[in-house]
Amino acid sequence: xxxxxxxxxxxxxxxxxxxxxxxxxxxxxxxxxxxxxxxxxxxxxxxxxxxxxxxxxxxxxxxxxxxxxxxxxxxxxxxxxxxxxxxxxxxxxxxxxxxxxxxxxxxxxxxxxxxxxxxxxxxxxxxxxxxxxxxxxxxxxxxxxxxxxxxxxxxxxxxxxxxxxxxxxxxxxxxxxxxxxxxxxxxxxx
Numbered sequence: 248x249x250x251x252x253x254x255x256x257x258x259x260x261x262x263x264x265x266x267x268x269x270x271x272x273x274x275x276x277x278x279x280x281x282x283x284x285x286x287x288x289x290x291x292x293x294x295x296x297x298x299x300x301x302x303x304x305x306x307x308x309x310x311x312x313x314x315x316x317x318x319x320x321x322x323x324x325x326x327x328x329x330x331x332x333x334x335x336x337x338x339x340x341x342x343x344x345x346x347x348x349x350x351x352x353x354x355x356x357x358x359x360x361x362x363x364x365x366x367x368x369x370x371x372x373x374x375x376x377x378x379x380x381x382x383x384x385x386x387x388x389x390x391x392x393x394x395x396x397x398x399x400x401x402x403x404x405x406x407x408x409x410x411x412x413x414x415x416x417x418x419x420x421x422x423x424x425x426x427x428x429x430x431x432x433x434x435x436x437x
Contacts, residue, residue, distance in 0.1 A: 281344050289340055309333045372398040 297309070309332040316326035373381075373395050381391050419427075 277345075277348070281341055281348070285337060285341050285344060289344075290337060293336070293340070309336070372402055 310324075311330040311332065312322070312327060313330065314328040316323045318326070373391070377394075378391060381394060386394070
């Protein structure tokens with residue numbers, strides 16, 4: 248029984264399960280926002296445009312009747328067979344809005360991930376293969392971090408030595424040559 252609950256705890260605390268749960272909850276809230284935007288802002292604008300073009304009052308009045316049923320001289324929508332173009336147009340608007348917002352969210356997440364990857368590449372001197380090798384050796388995260396710090400320090404020291412060597416071997420500037428000439432002349436005058 249303990250093993251069962253331990254496995255359940257491991258499953259429920261996995262990142263993917265929690266991410267999925269958060270995604271479902273946010274998706275439900277997001278649907279309410281998209282519906283509000285569609286029904287309260289976009290639909291009235293479209294209704295206004297359609298009223299100007301078609302003379303109808305709203306999306307809810309755009310029907311194509313396949314089999315109209317009349318009750319007291321008025322079409323009974325509950326008994327009639329019809330195509331509800333307004334509901335279809337509204338569903339298209341909702342789809343486009345959701346797709347647009349999801350595209351923006353994915354684009355932002357991808358940009359953030361690229362930034363993180365660039366940051367990791369800049370600050371983590373260990374290659375993926377080196378990290379895999381250390382993990383295969385059974386090293387813990389703290390040991391891998393220590394190895395990364397050691398490599399960073401070693402690379403910094405190598406860079407410092409290379410910079411010093413380059414400075415020694417670099418051609419002298421005009422100012423340095425003039426300073427050397429002045430020193431030589433001063434030494435000869437003494």
